[in-house]
Structure formats: C-alpha cells, structure tokens
Amino acid sequence: MIDGAMLIGAELRQAEARFGSVxxxxxxxxxxxxxxAGADAVADAASLAAAAFPAYSSTDPESRAAFLERIAEGILAIGDDLIVRAMAESGLPRARLEGERGRTVGQLRMFAGVVRQGDFFDATIDPALPDRAPLPRPDLRRVNLAVGPVAVFGASNFPLAFSVAGGDTASALAAGCPVIVKGHPAHPGTGELVARAIRTAVDASGLPAGVFSYLPGETNELGGALVSDPRIKAVGFTGSRGGGLALMRIAASRAEPIPVYAEMSSINPVILFPAALEARGDALADAYIGSLTMGAGQFCTNPGLVLGIDSPALDAFVARAGAALGACRSTTMLTPGIHAAYEKGVDALATHDAVRTVARGQKGDGENQAIGALFETDGRSFIADAALGHEVFGSSSVVVRCQDLQELTAVVAALEGQLTATLLLDPADEADAKALIPVLADRVGRILANGWPTGVEVSPAMVHGGPFPATSDGRTTSVGTLAIYRFLRPVCFQNLPASLLPDAISDANPWGVARRIDGKREGSPR
Amino acid sequence: MIDGAMLIGAELRQAEARFGSVxxxxxxxxxxxxxxAGADAVADAASLAAAAFPAYSSTDPESRAAFLERIAEGILAIGDDLIVRAMAESGLPRARLEGERGRTVGQLRMFAGVVRQGDFFDATIDPALPDRAPLPRPDLRRVNLAVGPVAVFGASNFPLAFSVAGGDTASALAAGCPVIVKGHPAHPGTGELVARAIRTAVDASGLPAGVFSYLPGETNELGGALVSDPRIKAVGFTGSRGGGLALMRIAASRAEPIPVYAEMSSINPVILFPAALEARGDALADAYIGSLTMGAGQFCTNPGLVLGIDSPALDAFVARAGAALGACRSTTMLTPGIHAAYEKGVDALATHDAVRTVARGQKGDGENQAIGALFETDGRSFIADAALGHEVFGSSSVVVRCQDLQELTAVVAALEGQLTATLLLDPADEADAKALIPVLADRVGRILANGWPTGVEVSPAMVHGGPFPATSDGRTTSVGTLAIYRFLRPVCFQNLPASLLPDAISDANPWGVARRIDGKREGSPR
Incomplete structure (x- = not known):
C-alpha cells in the first residue's frame, strides 16, 4: 500500500505540498x-529521533541484530509489489532489481552479524596499576558509542541497496543511531514501501518510534533543513558532486559542525598494460563495453576512463571497443534529469577540440535512453583540461592515448580522488604496475586487477570510498562492515564503579565481546 | 645550539622576518x-614532504619504529639544555618539564610499539570464493595506508608533549606521514632544539629529508599557508577555539577539503553527588583547588565547572574551596597573551550580574601571574547565558548551584561538547549517577569517577577528545594509541597478483601482522 505519506516515527502524515513521479x-x-516534506516535518522527526536515541543506542546486540533482521524479512514480505514498483519508477529490469533486493537484505543481515559479533565496540581495557611509580595508573576502559541521529540521503541508481534501507541506513542503525531518511524523489513509491517495512520492524521490536522516519521530497530546502537540524549528528549521502558539496557546506557552517559521508563522483581509471593489451586486446575491449553499458552505465564505479600506451594494439582495442559499442542498444536511464545531464556531458566531450568520438551506440526503445558514447583523447590534452576528468554519469567513457608509461603515470598523478582503479595486466606487466601502485593507492579506495570495477562486494575487506571528490571523507567506506565506524565515537571511562560501566566494557562482559586488555587482544600473544 | 633557523627538511634556513620570545x-x-617562516618556506617544506611520502609511508614497521625511538633518544640527548630553555620560555617549573619530557619520550616509544605490533594496519582478507553462486567472490584485501603529509600546530601549554615531537607528530609519523610542524612562538628555542633532534634522527635513519620540517613563526599567514597547501592532507592542532575554528574554515574551503583534528576548548564539568559531598566535602574541596591551580590551571582538562545541589554541604564545600584558593599563591602563566586573556575572562565573570565571586588567590612573584578565581552561580542563570560555559584558560572555575538533580541534569544537557566529565560520588549516589551517564557520554570523551580530570594517561584506552567544540572531530583522540588512526585511510586490493600486494596483506605476511580473515580474527572463534 502506497499513499504518499511521510512517516514521522509511527505517524503517517500527509503534507500539503505534493510531487509526482514518472x-x-x-x-x-x-x-x-x-x-x-518541509521544515516542520524535519523538526518533528528530529525531535523523535533525539528522544529515541538514549534507548536505542543502548539496546543489547541481540535486540539490535534482531531488529535489522526484521527489516530484512519485512522487505522480502512486500513481495513482487516492491519489484514491480521499482521497475516502473527506475526503468531498471526485473533481474537487476531482484538481485539488488537480495543485496539489500543481505546487507542488513550482515550488519546483524556485525552487531552480534561485537568487535565494533573496540572494547579496550587498561587495568589499574595502583603500585606504578611515580604515579598509579587508573582503571581505563574505552568503548565505541553511537554518534546520535543520522540523516540518510538515498541514491537514485540503487533504489533498494542505497536508498531507504540501504547501506547507510543499515550501518547507522547497526551503530545504534536513529535514522531519518530523505527519500529520493525518483522512486518515492519504492521508498515508501520500504519505509513502511522498517516502521513495522520498529514496532515489532518494541523500539521507540523515533528510531526511524521517512521524509519524501524533492526540494533542496528539505535536505538543508535536515542537515542543519542541531539534533542530527552525521549525514550519509550518495549522489552528485554538486549535491554532496552543498551538504558538506551546510554541515561545516553549523554551530556544531558534523561529518558528512558523501559518495559523489568517480571516473574509475582503467589501465591497459602493454603485454595484456597485446595478448588479449579483443577480449578486454568486449568486456570493457559490457561493463560500460551495463545498467545504462549508471554505477559510481563505471569505467569512465581508460589509459593505454600508443601502439597498434591500442588502435585495435579502440576499434574493437567502438564496434562493440556501436552494436549496443541503449537502455532507459533512471530519470529525465539524469538523462539530460548525460546528454549534456556527452555533447561537451563530442564537441571538445581535443576529443575524437570513436563510436556511439544504437538508440533503443522508449524515452530517456542512454546511448553509449566512446571518446578518445591524448595524455597531454587530458592533463591540460581538468574538465576531461569530470564524471559523465552514464555509459560514456574516454580512452586516453599516452605516449609512454611516463606520460601515463603523469595522467594518473593528475587525477582527482577516485573510488577505484583497475589494472589490466599480464605477468610481464607486473614490474611496470608495481611502480604505479603507490601513485594509485594515494588516489583511490580500491585497486583491482584483471576485472571490472562495476561489482562491489559487500564484505569486511571492501572499501567503497576514496579521496575527495570520490567521497567527502577518504577515511571511510559506504559499503562493507567497516561502514559502521562512520557512526561511532570512542568514549573512555576512568575508575567508574562497576554499576556505572557500559556492558561492553564491564568485567561481567555479558555480551561476550572481544576486548583488548593492557594493549593486547584477548587470546593474542601480541 | 639554537640559532633561530627554520628546518626545511635537512636545510637550515634563516628567514629575513624575525620574532622574539620572552x-x-x-x-x-x-x-x-x-x-x-613565510609562504615560500611552506611551499618548500610541503614539496619535500610530498616527495618523501611514497618512500616514508612504505617503510617497514621495524625501520619506522626505530626512527621513532631515535627521536626519543635524541630528545634525551639534548640533556638539561632543553629543560633550562623550556623553563625560561614557558615559566613552567623544572619538575613539571622533566615529567613532560618523560611523557614525550614515552609517547614516541609507545608509538614505536604500536608500529611494530601492526594492528593499526587493520589487515583484512576476504579470500576468493570462486565457486560461489550466483557470482564468485574475488580475493579482497584491505589495509590502512598513510593519508599523506600532515601539518602539526604545537600547543603553548605542553612545550614538549604537545609540541614539536608531541602526540600529533608522534602519531602522524607512526602512521607513515611526513610532518611539517608550525612551531609555537611561545617556546621557539625549545622547539628548535627538539626539531634538530628529529632532523638528526631522520638522517641517522636514512630517511628522505622531507619526512620532517619545522617552521617557526607567529603570523596567521603561516598557519593559513600551511593548511591551504594542496600537498597537506591532514592537520593536527591544539590551542584556542578561535584558532581551531579558523583552521577548520580554511581546510573546509580548500579545493580538496581535508580533516582538521583540533583540540580546542573544554570546561570539564565536575559533578558533586550528595552522599559524597556530605561524607567528604572538605577533602573534595581541597583536592578541587589543588587540581584547579596546578600548573596555573593551564590544562585543557582543568576543572572549570563544578555542579552541585543546593544544600548546607554545598555551602560548606564552597566556603572551604574559597578558603583554600584564597591561600594559594599564583604562578606564572605561559605567555603575556594568555595572561591577558585570563584576566579578561575572570573580569567578565566577576562583573556578571548572576555571578558571585567566592574567592581570589594571592599574587605570587613575577609577571603574568594566574591569580586563582572561584565563582558561583545558579543553574537557571548558567542555562540562560551560554557565555558562562565558555572556557577561561587558567585557574578560574565556576560552581553552579542547582536546585535539584533535575536542574543539574538540565545543566548537563545544556553543555557544549567537553573533553571530560567527573563524577564525585559514593555508593549511595550510584543510582542517580547511572541516569546521568548517557547524557554525559553524549557530550564528553572521558567520564571519570572520584578523581580529577587533570592527568591524562597515555595508553590504549585513553580518549582525549570529545564532541565539538572540545575538538573538531569527536570520533578521534589526540592522546593514546588510538591517535594514529587519524592519519590513516583504508585501501582495498582486489585480485592483485602477489607481487603487487602491500606486505601487510600479502600471503607471506613478512611483518607478522595480525589479520582478520573471512570476517574472523586469526585465532579467534568469532
């Protein structure tokens, strides 16, 4: 059931102002x-979130984990209605959305496991040393606590996995933070269905209603009011560079500045090393176009930039990729706005003096089609014009022809921060690649070899982050178990009576949390 | 030997512009x-730091730890000249500075241990699952890498432990970041002696000279140029709220915003619970004045605020504390500027309509004396005027008389972020204290019981941090082993050939780093 309501805690409320979807x-x-939603709704949701914070942030791990699992079950219980609505609102195909639903549910269950496991508390105990000279050491115990209510801005390109119950929401709830989601206007029905499932899980878990609110809307004022509210203590955002920068500015100018975790823009350089290019250029070209056009190229990890060294093998690669793209029929983009921005970005490249259009794809059926675009430029031109390194969200990519490895390295060094870098290499290329690793590692959150960046595993070792402007905070990730740490802060308790200690650092250790004692992990010789 | 030079890497360079010390x-x-130092020196130091970064950030743990230990040895090798100079420049007594030298050296050695131990890498490996359906999992390995060159702003109140080779420098070097110190103008000779010891250690360790530079100066332009430089990737600062906020603004408005870790201001509320006050009010009052006047009150954790509930016992506590303070002879403050700011802050309280002056201390010998000041106000007045909650750096403190526990809780809830909160309580007070813990934990970095906040242990469980404006980033600490994480960021390596993997996450594990494999710590059942 969808009726266009806001969910302010348990309350379903209709705003006078309305917007539609297509x-x-x-x-x-x-x-x-x-x-x-307007400023009044923000104030009410923030008030409820602040009221819910003490109780929710002190839930025991089992209760909190069970809550996350109930959300997952609730999303599955919506059944096919969710998929059908998401297809209609996003233009994404059924298989993709079914897969994304699985990822969303899996992510919630993963964080349930993280909560039960308890390492996120980083429980650390320095026992008292009463006889130490010249001064005794007090009993010191450190634990990670939740930062407070969190605002989450859903993304358009993952209407399930990076939206209402996506990675930001799951990790913030896992940390013990109430969440207020600013619903994305591109998929408001999908958002409302999921929000209602969370509301039901809050109620079934006996939690205060303010643990979750959902504010659909399409105005900048809504986002501004949310990030400005003094009760909000952190922000998760996935979207455009302009949008992320605006939220960062608002957050930095508050009386109390707060962290914004914005995942914004990336062109994900792919480096073709000579031996690999020589040995398997055709296969690489085909795979490149497959990765570029998948999902209309609407991935933050889309391969928007390919670097190669001038050679006949590179000529053949470009020709093969162009032919492959030329045969690709376009698919529907997420929104008319995203489509218009894509067309604008492609036009700017197509009319750029230093850029050659290698190929365009075929137009498929329907409106808002992402007709693929492959361009070529040279290393010197790329370095000379920063605009050539700006993201064109969609299935557009630029091949940069470098004179030699030195120029290729200079191109890498000139790049802004990126989510990923990809090395396509054979064993004979490894020495060259080794020299490039430190330069790349300084600019990206993930380096991968002989694969494609589109495909982000949800796991402990994943980093979906990177230096600015890939994200606002390169010390973090928005995917994987590490994402929970964005919403935690350490607090030290010194010489507290046992009755006043948080459970995670009490002697009784009722949750069986692993601790570091006197600098050593329990059970570790180090 | 002190000659007023800047240390730009290995180069000793004299600037034309000069400043003096008193x-x-x-x-x-x-x-x-x-x-x-001016903008040209900043540019040269930053250029050297950027050049040194790849080599220094990839040093093996043993080499990096040995470097930190060489710095410690070098500081000790300066001998009494360091203590004598620091006494002359700071007005602090010999015993305090000898203790502080021990702390500084201990801190460097502690971080050498942290580096050797290797947990800071947070090495995490998700092995490939080639047979997983529907998609195989790639081999994923995550490791923490250094963020890049770091700018450190030394503090005046710890000319050794929070200055040139203090906690920020030690933790940044431990993380693998080159450091540029902006020397504090209050102790330039002390700073130069320590800087030369670091320079010698860089050379003896065979490291690139740009690993460390030292830029003395007294202009805001110097700090601004340093934080603006695009090669600087993070900032550590200890000092005033105004100074910290200025650096935060500069960092946030860069083309690439960077994190500023500023430790700025705190009044460190102390809560007197009724049973403890009744049972041992005299002893608490004496200890309070001891903590307040120690080191002329020039500690970030100085007890600037005491909250108690109106009662005859509170009357007696205030009277006793006033008498104790009245008998205290003042000591010298760090600089004329700090002394002037102290006098101004004390005057503002003394002339405030809602504030009663309980007592002033005795004037000691010499200039720039911190004559102690004890004030009293009531809960309602404190809540009504935020200015009463602003830090007066020095031996000034305000007792807030609350009507009851409810008003005391409201006072706590109205506080800005703080480094510490102290509970003075007896067993009969624990139930009341328990209700207050969540409110306090949301506002402070450290809660201590039956002690005094002045005294910050350097250890794994310590948090010397807290929500804004105590610090710019409440997710961190500037004291203790956790401080190293401020200067690290995670990077994921996917399916990389063995020859291209960083050592900390290679199969060979040459440094014996503890790793998390498939979500479980090695050797842990969880």
Whole structure:
C-alpha cells in the first residue's frame, strides 16, 4: 500500500505540498502523488529521533541484530509489489532489481552479524596499576558509542541497496543511531514501501518510534533543513558532486559542525598494460563495453576512463571497443534529469577540440535512453583540461592515448580522488604496475586487477570510498562492515564503579565481546 | 645550539622576518631571535614532504619504529639544555618539564610499539570464493595506508608533549606521514632544539629529508599557508577555539577539503553527588583547588565547572574551596597573551550580574601571574547565558548551584561538547549517577569517577577528545594509541597478483601482522 505519506516515527502524515513521479521509460506519470516534506516535518522527526536515541543506542546486540533482521524479512514480505514498483519508477529490469533486493537484505543481515559479533565496540581495557611509580595508573576502559541521529540521503541508481534501507541506513542503525531518511524523489513509491517495512520492524521490536522516519521530497530546502537540524549528528549521502558539496557546506557552517559521508563522483581509471593489451586486446575491449553499458552505465564505479600506451594494439582495442559499442542498444536511464545531464556531458566531450568520438551506440526503445558514447583523447590534452576528468554519469567513457608509461603515470598523478582503479595486466606487466601502485593507492579506495570495477562486494575487506571528490571523507567506506565506524565515537571511562560501566566494557562482559586488555587482544600473544 | 633557523627538511634556513620570545616570569627578552617562516618556506617544506611520502609511508614497521625511538633518544640527548630553555620560555617549573619530557619520550616509544605490533594496519582478507553462486567472490584485501603529509600546530601549554615531537607528530609519523610542524612562538628555542633532534634522527635513519620540517613563526599567514597547501592532507592542532575554528574554515574551503583534528576548548564539568559531598566535602574541596591551580590551571582538562545541589554541604564545600584558593599563591602563566586573556575572562565573570565571586588567590612573584578565581552561580542563570560555559584558560572555575538533580541534569544537557566529565560520588549516589551517564557520554570523551580530570594517561584506552567544540572531530583522540588512526585511510586490493600486494596483506605476511580473515580474527572463534 502506497499513499504518499511521510512517516514521522509511527505517524503517517500527509503534507500539503505534493510531487509526482514518472516512469522514465515512457515519461508517463505514476500514481499516487507524494508528500513533499518541509521544515516542520524535519523538526518533528528530529525531535523523535533525539528522544529515541538514549534507548536505542543502548539496546543489547541481540535486540539490535534482531531488529535489522526484521527489516530484512519485512522487505522480502512486500513481495513482487516492491519489484514491480521499482521497475516502473527506475526503468531498471526485473533481474537487476531482484538481485539488488537480495543485496539489500543481505546487507542488513550482515550488519546483524556485525552487531552480534561485537568487535565494533573496540572494547579496550587498561587495568589499574595502583603500585606504578611515580604515579598509579587508573582503571581505563574505552568503548565505541553511537554518534546520535543520522540523516540518510538515498541514491537514485540503487533504489533498494542505497536508498531507504540501504547501506547507510543499515550501518547507522547497526551503530545504534536513529535514522531519518530523505527519500529520493525518483522512486518515492519504492521508498515508501520500504519505509513502511522498517516502521513495522520498529514496532515489532518494541523500539521507540523515533528510531526511524521517512521524509519524501524533492526540494533542496528539505535536505538543508535536515542537515542543519542541531539534533542530527552525521549525514550519509550518495549522489552528485554538486549535491554532496552543498551538504558538506551546510554541515561545516553549523554551530556544531558534523561529518558528512558523501559518495559523489568517480571516473574509475582503467589501465591497459602493454603485454595484456597485446595478448588479449579483443577480449578486454568486449568486456570493457559490457561493463560500460551495463545498467545504462549508471554505477559510481563505471569505467569512465581508460589509459593505454600508443601502439597498434591500442588502435585495435579502440576499434574493437567502438564496434562493440556501436552494436549496443541503449537502455532507459533512471530519470529525465539524469538523462539530460548525460546528454549534456556527452555533447561537451563530442564537441571538445581535443576529443575524437570513436563510436556511439544504437538508440533503443522508449524515452530517456542512454546511448553509449566512446571518446578518445591524448595524455597531454587530458592533463591540460581538468574538465576531461569530470564524471559523465552514464555509459560514456574516454580512452586516453599516452605516449609512454611516463606520460601515463603523469595522467594518473593528475587525477582527482577516485573510488577505484583497475589494472589490466599480464605477468610481464607486473614490474611496470608495481611502480604505479603507490601513485594509485594515494588516489583511490580500491585497486583491482584483471576485472571490472562495476561489482562491489559487500564484505569486511571492501572499501567503497576514496579521496575527495570520490567521497567527502577518504577515511571511510559506504559499503562493507567497516561502514559502521562512520557512526561511532570512542568514549573512555576512568575508575567508574562497576554499576556505572557500559556492558561492553564491564568485567561481567555479558555480551561476550572481544576486548583488548593492557594493549593486547584477548587470546593474542601480541 | 639554537640559532633561530627554520628546518626545511635537512636545510637550515634563516628567514629575513624575525620574532622574539620572552621569559614570562620576568617579561625579559630572550636571545636569539627566530625566523618567522613565510609562504615560500611552506611551499618548500610541503614539496619535500610530498616527495618523501611514497618512500616514508612504505617503510617497514621495524625501520619506522626505530626512527621513532631515535627521536626519543635524541630528545634525551639534548640533556638539561632543553629543560633550562623550556623553563625560561614557558615559566613552567623544572619538575613539571622533566615529567613532560618523560611523557614525550614515552609517547614516541609507545608509538614505536604500536608500529611494530601492526594492528593499526587493520589487515583484512576476504579470500576468493570462486565457486560461489550466483557470482564468485574475488580475493579482497584491505589495509590502512598513510593519508599523506600532515601539518602539526604545537600547543603553548605542553612545550614538549604537545609540541614539536608531541602526540600529533608522534602519531602522524607512526602512521607513515611526513610532518611539517608550525612551531609555537611561545617556546621557539625549545622547539628548535627538539626539531634538530628529529632532523638528526631522520638522517641517522636514512630517511628522505622531507619526512620532517619545522617552521617557526607567529603570523596567521603561516598557519593559513600551511593548511591551504594542496600537498597537506591532514592537520593536527591544539590551542584556542578561535584558532581551531579558523583552521577548520580554511581546510573546509580548500579545493580538496581535508580533516582538521583540533583540540580546542573544554570546561570539564565536575559533578558533586550528595552522599559524597556530605561524607567528604572538605577533602573534595581541597583536592578541587589543588587540581584547579596546578600548573596555573593551564590544562585543557582543568576543572572549570563544578555542579552541585543546593544544600548546607554545598555551602560548606564552597566556603572551604574559597578558603583554600584564597591561600594559594599564583604562578606564572605561559605567555603575556594568555595572561591577558585570563584576566579578561575572570573580569567578565566577576562583573556578571548572576555571578558571585567566592574567592581570589594571592599574587605570587613575577609577571603574568594566574591569580586563582572561584565563582558561583545558579543553574537557571548558567542555562540562560551560554557565555558562562565558555572556557577561561587558567585557574578560574565556576560552581553552579542547582536546585535539584533535575536542574543539574538540565545543566548537563545544556553543555557544549567537553573533553571530560567527573563524577564525585559514593555508593549511595550510584543510582542517580547511572541516569546521568548517557547524557554525559553524549557530550564528553572521558567520564571519570572520584578523581580529577587533570592527568591524562597515555595508553590504549585513553580518549582525549570529545564532541565539538572540545575538538573538531569527536570520533578521534589526540592522546593514546588510538591517535594514529587519524592519519590513516583504508585501501582495498582486489585480485592483485602477489607481487603487487602491500606486505601487510600479502600471503607471506613478512611483518607478522595480525589479520582478520573471512570476517574472523586469526585465532579467534568469532
């Protein structure tokens, strides 16, 4: 059931201001229309979140984990209605959305496991040394606590996995933070279905209603009011560079500045090393175009930049990739706005003096089509014009022809921060690649070899982050178990009576949390 | 030997612009005068730091640890000259500075241990699952890498432990980051002696000279140029709120914003619970004044605020504390500027309509004396005027008389972020204290019981941090082993050939680093 309501804690409330949504594949309006949340709704949701914080942040791990699992079950219980609505609102195909639902549910369950396991507390105990000279050491115990209510801005390109119950929400709830989601206007019905599932899970778990609120809307004022609210203590965002920078500015100018975790823009350089290019250029070209056009190229890890060294093998690669792209039929983009931005970005490249259009794809059926675009430029031109390194969200990519490895290294060194870098290499290329690793590692969050960056595993070792402007905070990741640490802060307790210590650092250790004692992990010789 | 030079890597360079220093106890000028570093020196130091970064950040743990230990040995090797100079420049007594030297050296050695132990890498490996359906999992390995060159702003109140080779420098070097210290103008000779010891250790360790530079100066332009330089990737700062906020603004407005770890201001509330006050009010009052006046009150954890509930016992506590303070002879403050700010802050309280002056201390010998000041106000007045909660750096403190526990809780809830909160309580007070813990934990970095906040252990469980404005980033600490994480960022390596993997996450594990494999710590059942 979708009726366009805001969810302010347990309350379903309709706003007077409304907005509509469209099926991007047809341009047709969808029903119903939706509440466009305003500042009053933000204030009410923030007030409820602040009231819920003490109780929610002190839930025991088992209760909190069970809550996350109930959300996962609730999302599955929506059944096919969720998939059908998400297809209509996003233009994404069924298989992709079913897979994304699995990822979303898996992510919630993974964080349930993280919460039960308890390492996120980073429980650390320095026992008292009463006889130490010249001064005794007090009993010191450190534990990670939740930062407070968190605002989450859903992304358009993952209407399930990076939206209402996506990675930011799951990790913030796992940390013990109430969450207020600013619903993305591109998929308001999908968002409302998921928000209602979370609301039901809050209620079934006996938690205070303010643990979760959902504010659909399409105005900048809504986002601004949310990030400005003094009760909000951190922000998770996935979206455009402009949007992320605006939220960063608002957060930095608050009376109490707060962290914004914004995942913004990346062109994900792919480096073709000579031996690999020589040995398997055709296969690499085909795989490149497959990665570029998948999902209309609407991935933050889309391969938007390929670096190679001038050679006949590179000529053949470009020709093969161009032919492959030329045969690709376009698919529907997420929104008319994203499509318009894509067209604008492609036009800017196509009309750039230093850029050659290698190929365009075929137009498929329907509106808002991402017709693939492959361009070529040279290393010197790329370094000379920073605009050539700006993200064009969609299936557009630029091959940069470098004179030699030195120029290729200079191109890498000139890059802004990126989510990923990809090395396509054979054993004979490893020595060259080794010299490049430190330069790349300084600019990206993930380096991968002989694969494609589109495909982000949700696991402990994943980093979906990177130096600015890939994200606002290169010390973090928005995917994987490490994401929970964005919403925690350490607090030290010195000489506290046993009755006043948090459970995670009490002697009784009722949750069986692993601790570091006197600098050594329990059970470790170090 | 002190000659007022800047240390730009290995180069000793004199600037044309000069500044002098004074002995605050006499106001007499000290010799020599010192280079006032400018933008050209910043650019040269940053260039050297960037050049040194790849080699230094990839040093093996043993080499890096040995370097930190050489710095410690070098500081000790300066001998009494260091203590004598620091006494003259700071007005601090010999015993305090000898203790502080021990702390500084101990801190460097502690970080050498942290580096050798290797947990800071947070090495995490998700082995490939080639047979997983529907998609195989790639081999994923995550490791913490150094963020890049770091700018450190020394503090005046710890001319050794929070200055040139203090906690920020030690933790940044431990993380693998080159460091550029902006020397504090209050102790330039002390700073130069320590800087030369670091330079010698860089050379003896065979490291690139750009690993460390030292830029003395007294202009805001110097700090601004340093934080603005695009090669600087993080900032450590201990000092005033105004200074910290200025650096935060500069860092946030860079083309690439960077984190600033500023430890700025705190009044460190102390809560007197009724049973403890009744049972041992006299002893608490005496200890309070001891903590307040120690080191002229020039500690970030100085007890500037005491909260108690209106009662005859509180009357007696205030009277006793006033008498104790009235008998205290003042000591010299660090600089004329700090002394002037102290006098101004004390005057503002003394002339505030809602504040009663309980007692002033005795004037001791010499210039720039911190004559103790004890004030009293009531809960309602404190809540009504935020200015009463602003730090007065020095031996000034305000007792807030609350009507009941409810008003005391409201006072706590109205506080800004703090480094510490102290509970003075007996067993009969624990139930009341328990209700207050979540409110306090949300506002402070450290909660201590039945002690005094002045005294910060350097250890794994310590948190010397707290929500804004105590620090700019409440997710961190500037004291203790956790401080190293401020200067690290995670990078993931996916399917990389063995020859290209960083050592800490290679199969060979040459450094014997503890790793998390498939979500479980090696040797742990969880």
């Amino acid at each position: 099926d991007p594949s047809t341009g047709a309006a969808l029903t119903p229309d939706f509440s466009s | 002995d605050p106890s006499t106001g007499a000028a000290l010799t020599p005068d010192f280079s006032s």
